[in-house]
Amino acid sequence: MDRKQAWTLYQEKDYAAIEELCSGYRRFLNVGKTERECVEEAVRIAEQKGYRNLSEYQTVKPGDKIYEVHMNKTVIFFHIGEQSLEEGMNIIGAHVDSPRLDIKQVPFYEDSSQVYLDTHYYGGVKTYQWLSLPLSLHGVIVKKNGTKITVRIGEAEEDPVFVITDLLPHLGKEKLEEKVKEFIDAEKMDLLIGNRGEITGTVKDYILQILYKRYQIREEDFVSAELEVVPAGKARDCGLDSSMILGYGQDDRSCAYTALEALLEMEDVTALRTCCCILADKEEIGSRGATGMTSRFFENVLAEIVYRIEEKREACIECLEKQSQNFSLYQKQDLMLRRILQKSDMLSADVSAAYDPLYEKYFEKKNAAYLSEGVVFCKYSGSGGKSGGNDANAEYMAELRRVMEENHVLYQTAELGAVDRGGGGTIAYILAEYGMNVIDCGIAVLSMHAPWEVISKADLYEMKKGYRAFYQKYGK
Ligand code: MN
Numbered sequence: 001m002d003r004k005q006a007w008t009l010y011q012e013k014d015y016a017a018i019e020e021l022c023s024g025y026r027r028f029l030n031v032g033k034t035e036r037e038c039v040e041e042a043v044r045i046a047e048q049k050g051y052r053n054l055s056e057y058q059t060v061k062p063g064d065k066i067y068e069v070h071m072n073k074t075v076i077f078f079h080i081g082e083q084s085l086e087e088g089m090n091i092i093g094a095h096v097d098s099p100r101l102d103i104k105q106v107p108f109y110e111d112s113s114q115v116y117l118d119t120h121y122y123g124g125v126k127t128y129q130w131l132s133l134p135l136s137l138h139g140v141i142v143k144k145n146g147t148k149i150t151v152r153i154g155e156a157e158e159d160p161v162f163v164i165t166d167l168l169p170h171l172g173k174e175k176l177e178e179k180v181k182e183f184i185d186a187e188k189m190d191l192l193i194g195n196r197g198e199i200t201g202t203v204k205d206y207i208l209q210i211l212y213k214r215y216q217i218r219e220e221d222f223v224s225a226e227l228e229v230v231p232a233g234k235a236r237d238c239g240l241d242s243s244m245i246l247g248y249g250q251d252d253r254s255c256a257y258t259a260l261e262a263l264l265e266m267e268d269v270t271a272l273r274t275c276c277c278i279l280a281d282k283e284e285i286g287s288r289g290a291t292g293m294t295s296r297f298f299e300n301v302l303a304e305i306v307y308r309i310e311e312k313r314e315a316c317i318e319c320l321e322k323q324s325q326n327f328s329l330y331q332k333q334d335l336m337l338r339r340i341l342q343k344s345d346m347l348s349a350d351v352s353a354a355y356d357p358l359y360e361k362y363f364e365k366k367n368a369a370y371l372s373e374g375v376v377f378c379k380y381s382g383s384g385g386k387s388g389g390n391d392a393n394a395e396y397m398a399e400l401r402r403v404m405e406e407n408h409v410l411y412q413t414a415e416l417g418a419v420d421r422g423g424g425g426t427i428a429y430i431l432a433e434y435g436m437n438v439i440d441c442g443i444a445v446l447s448m449h450a451p452w453e454v455i456s457k458a459d460l461y462e463m464k465k466g467y468r469a470f471y472q473k474y475g476k
């Protein structure tokens with residue numbers, strides 16, 4: 001396959017559009033450093049474009065723009081199309097959780113007049129990457145009476161930050177002999193949060209006093225808290241040519257943001273097919289839990305929409321009427337739900353590993369994704385003999401090649417690394433369980449899962465164009 005560098009294809013108007021997209025994107029990364037923050041921001045942006053909560057809709061008709069949030073951590077957006085829902089939807093699903101360190105339920109301890117918060121890492125984290133970095137604390141603390149305190153410390157200029165300390169090289173000779181995976185014990189990934197003693201009490205007492213003064217919380221309230229430790233600071237342009245973006249959580253917020261932007265862009269366009277954008281939680285730990293993709297949330301929301309379809313408008317209900325005179329309304333709606341799901345097409349919008357010449361042997365060059373060479377289609381994921389992966393149909397891949405080419409979207413295909421070098425999965429296999437077409441399609445990332453990840457601005461631009469083209473494609 002011919003490889004092309006996206007930058008060589010651009011004109012002035014593209015450069016301007018790229019910078020506009022990237023400034024919105026950097027903002028999204030800065031505001032949304034946790035799944036909760038991303039969901040809140042996504043809803044805020046969507047509401048500006050006319051999206052309304054499902055509860056505001058008694059009935060659903062073409063042109064309606066609907067969203068539904070679950071437990072503040074996952075959200076689904078629908079742009080209802082002209083075509084009968086029974087013909088399926090164009091679905092793009094990304095995730096908004098990212099690797100990080102979570103604060104334990106009983107986190108406080110003091111040692112040598114230093115106070116620490118004990119952490120438990122979330123997702124695929126290389127522990128040594130998180131040492132001696134400025135870190136911030138984001139999340140919520142919910143008190144017994146239900147009061148929710150939002151915490152965000154370490155992002156504003158005047159805020160203090162936190163750190164996990166490292167051993168000085170002078171004493172590190174023996175330490176350097178250890179294997180990297182043992183180099184830092186994940187149990188010792190503890191956040192330094194204070195060192196000031198008072199005549200009246202310990203360092204920990206003083207920290208607890210601050211917490212009470214500022215948030216009216218006590219030590220035991222951490223039992224009902226969700227606090228996430230993430231790299232402090234903003235996403236930045238990267239490279240002398242400012243061609244890239246360095247930022248935290250670009251897996252998978254680069255795909256989440258472009259999937260949402262592409263949908264919101266269709267403000268005045270009546271989508272032919274119903275378009276759906278899912279921003280899921282828990283992907284990095286296996287998609288389990290009520291807010292992960294394996295939960296029934298997506299199916300439940302779709303059932304709510306089917307229930308609200310104005311019957312007369314929908315040819316499908318009439319045709320169901322003929323086929324199934326004896327079906328109850330409930331049975332008809334259930335059958336319709338299954339038809340919608342099976343006829344839908346999906347892009348599992350997740351990032352891919354960009355080829356890194358510094359780590360050449362872990363990739364197979366012909367089947368690697370390259371920075372700035374466009375959106376990445378990953379026909380199959382998994383590890384070993386594609387184990388646990390989703391393998392998209394050739395027919396579907398062919399259709400997507402056509403859609404991308406007709407819309408002048410630069411794309412490439414890739415596998416996650418060379419055979420037997422590792423592997424991974426996304427939410428693709430979960431939606432595939434409904435019998436729909438699913439393929440992984442996302443952005444190439446350097447240093448994936450590191451505190452600071454790198455993407456190309458050109459890829460972000462192609463991705464938004466690609467997702468837009470997908471939303472607007474016809475059903476079969
Ligand atoms: Mn991901």
Ligand code: MN
Nearest residue numbers: 124251284449
């Ligand atoms: Mn990931």
